[in-house]
Amino acid sequence: xxxxxxxxxxxxxxxxxxxxxxxxxxxxxxxxxxxxxxxxxxxxxxxxxxxxxxxxxxxxxxxxxxxxxxxxxxxxxxxxxxxxxxxxxxxxxxxxxxxxxxxxxxxxxxxxxxxxxxxxxxxxxxxxxxxxxxxxxxxxxxxxxxxxxxxxxxxxxxxxxxxxxxxxxxxxxxxxxxxxxxxxxxxxxxx
Ligand SMILES: CC(C)(COP(=O)(O)OP(=O)(O)OC[C@H]1O[C@@H](n2cnc3c(N)ncnc32)[C@H](O)[C@@H]1OP(=O)(O)O)[C@@H](O)C(=O)NCCC(=O)NCCS
Numbered sequence: 001x002x003x004x005x006x007x008x009x010x011x012x013x014x015x016x017x018x019x020x021x022x023x024x025x026x027x028x029x030x031x032x033x034x035x036x037x038x039x040x041x042x043x044x045x046x047x048x049x050x051x052x053x054x055x056x057x058x059x060x061x062x063x064x065x066x067x068x069x070x071x072x073x074x075x076x077x078x079x080x081x082x083x084x085x086x087x088x089x090x091x092x093x094x095x096x097x098x099x100x101x102x103x104x105x106x107x108x109x110x111x112x113x114x115x116x117x118x119x120x121x122x123x124x125x126x127x128x129x130x131x132x133x134x135x136x137x138x139x140x141x142x143x144x145x146x147x148x149x150x151x152x153x154x155x156x157x158x159x160x161x162x163x164x165x166x167x168x169x170x171x172x173x174x175x176x177x178x179x180x181x182x183x184x185x186x187x188x189x190x191x
Contacts, residue, residue, distance in 0.1 A: 003104035004075070004138050011072050016080070016128045021091065021121060023080040023128055025072065026065045030081055033090040035061040041114040048150050049111060050175050075099055078137070082112075082125050091116050094125050096133050096142070104140035106133060108186075110156070122156045127191050130160070134188040142186040147172050147179040157184040160191065 016023040026034070035058045038045065045052035051060075071077040079095035092112035099106050108129060112121045126144070133139040144162055146153045157164070162184035171181035 003140060004099075004101045008073055008075055009136050011069065011078075014080075014132075016132050017085065018124055018128060020085055021124055021128070022083045022085050023094065023125065023132075024083070026068050026079060026081050026093075028062075028065060030090065031058065031061045031065055034065065034081065034093070037090045037092065037113040041111070044114050044117075045111055048147060048153070048174065052111075075101060078106075078133075080129065082121065084116075089116075091121050092125070094129050096129065096137070096139075098143075104138060105143065106137070106139055106141075107143050107145060108133070109144075117152070122153075123159045126156060126160045130186050130191045134191070140187065144184040144186070145171055145181040146184065147174065147181055149179070154182060157182075160186070162186050162190070 011025040014025060038052050038056055038061065042052050042054055042056060046054065068079050071079070076099065077095055077097040079093065081093055082091045083089065084091055090113070092110065094108070094110040096106040096108055108126060110122050110125050130142050133142055144157045145168065146157060148167065165183045165185055168181045168183050170178040172179045
């Protein structure tokens with residue numbers, strides 16, 4: 001039997017917050033905000049996240065948001081936009097994907113728009129999302145796989161308290177170049 005069960009949480013009702021940031025599933029009305037957040041961050045993001053390429057278009061923001069409800073319903077990916085609670089600005093995105101229902105495992109990913117990095121947003125985001133993954137999805141293990149050279153992201157995993165488990169060879173494909181990845185994990189009780 002699968003650990004996670006068949007019922008998927010109702011994405012329309014979910015808001016995760018620590019008082020400073022808010023995580024909620026994407027809405028179609030976020031298309032413009034997503035587009036601008038990615039556009040301003042292309043230089044920093046494209047190095048590690050190929051979806052944020054130099055010709056990234058509003059069409060891509062739209063298509064991607066459009067697919068979120070189906071992927072959520074099917075249990076393929078649980079994606080959230082991240083907002084500043086005070087200003088309402090979109091700060092970035094995060095998600096749980098590569099779901100393994102049999103073993104209760106997921107990969108956790110994140111990005112923060114360039115103008116808002118260095119302020120703890122990724123660390124706070126990771127904590128909120130991981131906690132939700134354990135409490136609501138009943139995950140037993142969350143992986144954060146980070147390309148060996150991505151110093152900032154490695155620091156995020158460390159600050160969150162994820163356990164560094166080792167280096168996995170040729171684990172991440174970034175534009176057809178294979179990168180070794182530092183595998184980190186969180187299990188219930190870690191966050
Ligand atoms: C990695 C990323 C998510 C970090 O977001 P963030 O909100 O700035 O992260 P936080 O502020 O929560 O913490 C990051 C840590 O990295 C440090 N950091 C920030 N800028 C840095 C830089 N230029 N070089 C090295 N470390 C840096 C921060 O100082 C902080 O550590 P500290 O508190 O000890 O100083 C963001 O830079 C990003 O979106 N990068 C591109 C996409 C990406 O790499 N995603 C992750 C894929 S695994």
